[in-house]
Amino acid sequence: MSVPGDLVGQRSETVRRSNLSAIVRELHVRGPLSRSDLVGLTGLTRSAIRGLIGELVAGGLVTEVPNQPAGTPGRPSPIVQPNARGAVAVALEVNVDSLAAALVGFGGTLHQLARVDRPRGHLSVDAIVDDLVELVGPLLRAVDPDALVGIGVAVAGIVRRSDGIVRMAPNLGWRDVPLAQRLREALPVVAPVWVANEADLGGLAEHRRGAAIGADEVLYVMGEVGVGGNMIVDGRPIIGIDGYAGEIGHMSVNPDGLACACGSRGCWETEIGERALLTRAGFDPEGGREAIGEVIAAATAGEPRAVTAVEEVGRWLGIGISSLVNVLNPQLVVVGGVLERLYPLMARTLEEAVAVYALPPGREHLRIVPGALGDDAPTLGAAELAFEPLLADAALQLRLRSPAALVSA
Amino acid sequence: MSVPGDLVGQRSETVRRSNLSAIVRELHVRGPLSRSDLVGLTGLTRSAIRGLIGELVAGGLVTEVPNQPAGTPGRPSPIVQPNARGAVAVALEVNVDSLAAALVGFGGTLHQLARVDRPRGHLSVDAIVDDLVELVGPLLRAVDPDALVGIGVAVAGIVRRSDGIVRMAPNLGWRDVPLAQRLREALPVVAPVWVANEADLGGLAEHRRGAAIGADEVLYVMGEVGVGGNMIVDGRPIIGIDGYAGEIGHMSVNPDGLACACGSRGCWETEIGERALLTRAGFDPEGGREAIGEVIAAATAGEPRAVTAVEEVGRWLGIGISSLVNVLNPQLVVVGGVLERLYPLMARTLEEAVAVYALPPGREHLRIVPGALGDDAPTLGAAELAFEPLLADAALQLRLRSPAALVSA
Numbered sequence: 007m008s009v010p011g012d013l014v015g016q017r018s019e020t021v022r023r024s025n026l027s028a029i030v031r032e033l034h035v036r037g038p039l040s041r042s043d044l045v046g047l048t049g050l051t052r053s054a055i056r057g058l059i060g061e062l063v064a065g066g067l068v069t070e071v072p073n074q075p076a077g078t079p080g081r082p083s084p085i086v087q088p089n090a091r092g093a094v095a096v097a098l099e100v101n102v103d104s105l106a107a108a109l110v111g112f113g114g115t116l117h118q119l120a121r122v123d124r125p126r127g128h129l130s131v132d133a134i135v136d137d138l139v140e141l142v143g144p145l146l147r148a149v150d151p152d153a154l155v156g157i158g159v160a161v162a163g164i165v166r167r168s169d170g171i172v173r174m175a176p177n178l179g180w181r182d183v184p185l186a187q188r189l190r191e192a193l194p195v196v197a198p199v200w201v202a203n204e205a206d207l208g209g210l211a212e213h214r215r216g217a218a219i220g221a222d223e224v225l226y227v228m229g230e231v232g233v234g235g236n237m238i239v240d241g242r243p244i245i246g247i248d249g250y251a252g253e254i255g256h257m258s259v260n261p262d263g264l265a266c267a268c269g270s271r272g273c274w275e276t277e278i279g280e281r282a283l284l285t286r287a288g289f290d291p292e293g294g295r296e297a298i299g300e301v302i303a304a305a306t307a308g309e310p311r312a313v314t315a316v317e318e319v320g321r322w323l324g325i326g327i328s329s330l331v332n333v334l335n336p337q338l339v340v341v342g343g344v345l346e347r348l349y350p351l352m353a354r355t356l357e358e359a360v361a362v363y364a365l366p367p368g369r370e371h372l373r374i375v376p377g378a379l380g381d382d383a384p385t386l387g388a389a390e391l392a393f394e395p396l397l398a399d400a401a402l403q404l405r406l407r408s409p410a411a412l413v414s415a
Numbered sequence: 416m417s418v419p420g421d422l423v424g425q426r427s428e429t430v431r432r433s434n435l436s437a438i439v440r441e442l443h444v445r446g447p448l449s450r451s452d453l454v455g456l457t458g459l460t461r462s463a464i465r466g467l468i469g470e471l472v473a474g475g476l477v478t479e480v481p482n483q484p485a486g487t488p489g490r491p492s493p494i495v496q497p498n499a500r501g502a503v504a505v506a507l508e509v510n511v512d513s514l515a516a517a518l519v520g521f522g523g524t525l526h527q528l529a530r531v532d533r534p535r536g537h538l539s540v541d542a543i544v545d546d547l548v549e550l551v552g553p554l555l556r557a558v559d560p561d562a563l564v565g566i567g568v569a570v571a572g573i574v575r576r577s578d579g580i581v582r583m584a585p586n587l588g589w590r591d592v593p594l595a596q597r598l599r600e601a602l603p604v605v606a607p608v609w610v611a612n613e614a615d616l617g618g619l620a621e622h623r624r625g626a627a628i629g630a631d632e633v634l635y636v637m638g639e640v641g642v643g644g645n646m647i648v649d650g651r652p653i654i655g656i657d658g659y660a661g662e663i664g665h666m667s668v669n670p671d672g673l674a675c676a677c678g679s680r681g682c683w684e685t686e687i688g689e690r691a692l693l694t695r696a697g698f699d700p701e702g703g704r705e706a707i708g709e710v711i712a713a714a715t716a717g718e719p720r721a722v723t724a725v726e727e728v729g730r731w732l733g734i735g736i737s738s739l740v741n742v743l744n745p746q747l748v749v750v751g752g753v754l755e756r757l758y759p760l761m762a763r764t765l766e767e768a769v770a771v772y773a774l775p776p777g778r779e780h781l782r783i784v785p786g787a788l789g790d791d792a793p794t795l796g797a798a799e800l801a802f803e804p805l806l807a808d809a810a811l812q813l814r815l816r817s818p819a820a821l822v823s824a
Binding site for chain 1 (some may be wrong): 422429430458463474572573575582583629630631646648649651654655656657658659660661662663665666668669670677679727735737738741742744745746771772774775776777779782
């Protein structure tokens with residue numbers, strides 16, 4: 007394709023690359039689409055779509071299959087199908103209670119996922135890196151190295167996005183751990199490694215594949231031992247200047263309140279985190295998943311102290327959600343992590359608090375729902391993070407993979 | 416210019432319009448620029464820039480003047496100058512204590528600004544609309560009707576952006592006031608009317624013309640009788656699903672705290688709003704600007720009760736800013752309104768609170784500064800709001816103004 011560069015004032019190569027990426031993003035996010043769908047979604051012309059699809063077929067990213075005749079006149083538009091083995095991402099998660107590894111294909115296909123409990127407490131970085139390498143080994147052996155787009159890592163801590171350094175992870179006992187670099191050195195593959203906060207990635211996954219699909223203004227609240235979150239504004243996640251945005255668990259809800267693991271006091275986390283629930287219910291605050299399960303069972307059975315403990319978490323969850331609703335005016339709040347499991351038991355006190363603390367106009371179009379992805383949300387989000395460079399510049403990624411694969415249409 | 420539409424897969428008219436708007440936005444925001452500057456800023460080719468500038472000259476939006484020879488070889492690139500009379504916006508502000516009207520030209524030139532005190536309290540909408548029409552009359556008579564792009568209105572209340580209805584304005588006593596429609600009917604011109612919250616617009620003005628120029632991640636906190644704010648994320652203001660985002664004054668900082676004008680209790684506004692300051696300093700909470708001036712004078716002179724009152728506002732300001740820093744990870748916090756005037760007196764307690772309540776990683780690149788635009792920030796932001804449709808689609812705006820003015824290059 008040879009186009010005089012300045013006919014519309016933009017270099018045609020730039021425009022072509024951005025068009026290719028637009029198509030790749032639609033296919034990854036929405037799955038199989040007809041050529042006509044792609045015309046409608048991207049605003050590109052039919053002939054441009056044809057040429058770009060040709061490049062993606064040559065690059066092994068998609069296949070085209072004939073469409074079923076739809077009973078309408080004219081030739082049916084072929085279906086463009088993401089090739090779930092044509093590009094794959096590896097996802098890792100370092101949670102307070104568990105480690106996980108997953109293999110996700112282009113278009114969102116989950117090929118494999120493995121999760122192992124880990125002893126809670128302050129394990130060394132060496133030990134966790136070793137465990138991750140062991141966990142991910144079988145998954146990596148199943149991957150064509152040319153198809154691996156990258157490795158995404160979700161971690162229960164505050165992460166600098168630019169270099170994947172975990173700046174602060176009180177519940178892991180980490181400070182300034184160069185996790186991206188450590189994994190790059192330890193993993194038996196050559197691939198970029200991207201690290202981000204687990205709640206940021208949980209929110210990304212719920213937005214792309216879970217409870218918040220299609221919503222442009224979303225607040226995601228994830229509560230486990232720590233409490234974090236993620237905000238989608240105008241369809242895009244808020245990252246902040248260094249990637250630290252979303253530390254909603256450290257909003258001050260009670261400046262003279264309880265001491266927080268972060269070193270401050272009265273943080274929202276001290277009222278809605280796992281430890282707060284367990285303490286209120288009369289359990290050991292370090293009881294972990296097992297104790298949480300017992301509290302949920304007791305509250306479900308109507309045991310008064312457990313019921314009150316869960317309802318009190320619901321009330322404080324509602325107070326903090328209200329603050330964020332007033333700040334952000336989202337259309338949807340998704341509640342994830344342990345709070346997702348508690349949701350049915352505390353929906354009433356949560357909603358009562360929102361009715362008091364959120365301004366009436368912002369409540370009108372607001373829906374609050376539990377997450378749809380369960381405990382795997384951050385791992386699935388880590389895979390999405392690893393896919394981002396492909397979605398942002400598909401042409402570059404295809405070229406990096408194999409210069410011969412990119413045929414100029 | 417005739418371009419086959421699908422050469423790069425996008426309709427050339429769409430691309431041309433978006434390029435024209437890109438140039439118009441750069442000129443409005445940055446002021447006079449050489450053609451070379453525009454090539455660098457937009458990534459467009461030199462010949463495309465030449466053609467688009469030709470359209471803007473024909474439309475009366477810019478003039479071209481020869482550049483001073485710069486001592487370098489080759490012809491100097493002409494300077495493209497925004498014509499401050501070629502497009503003008505009218506701005507209005509309905510504050511708790513005053514009304515304002517301004518005339519702002521393309522490129523940001525402030526032609527005129529008039530402000531009058533208004534009696535505090537719940538005046539009727541009729542009375543305020545009448546006063547605004549009277550205040551803006553002389554400004555409108557100075558405007559070429561063809562050059563008027565629109566009327567922006569800043570109001571101390573929660574505004575639905577889509578229709579300019581003031582949903583809730585406790586300090587004006589308004590609820591569901593169709594202010595945009597009332598002004599369209601009452602003003603002696605035919606022009607679109609856009610209404611938004613005053614703090615949203617104060618933040619927009621500080622970002623475009625004040626203390627936050629060039630920063631992409633900004634939190635703006637404006638405290639007067641009410642407390643509101645605005646967040647710039649990735650260079651764009653957060654609006655929310657209905658335009659209600661930024662009600663940061665109604666974050667819950669103390670769920671068992673004082674009753675708030677909004678109907679809830681313990682809102683941040685109850686600790687850092689004007690009334691909180693005046694009460695703490697031993698003044699009538701409804702004392703208004705005069706009383707605020709006395710508190711500032713007394714605190715400056717070292718009068719202990721006034722000093723303590725201001726410092727306590729500073730401490731609570733720091734607590735709430737910390738929450739929002741943890742949520743958003745901005746690079747810059749701008750403090751406006753009355754808080755801007757109090758800033759030097761409370762900087763110490765503010766910073767002490769931030770050191771306790773904001774997470775260390777998010778504090779590293781954080782600057783907190785007073786605003787640069789004083790009390791006029793919301794009015795100037797209202798003008799920017801009225802310019803938005805021109806910046807978003809300059810070709811459409813030029814065509815609306817006068818079909819003959821738009822010459823296809």
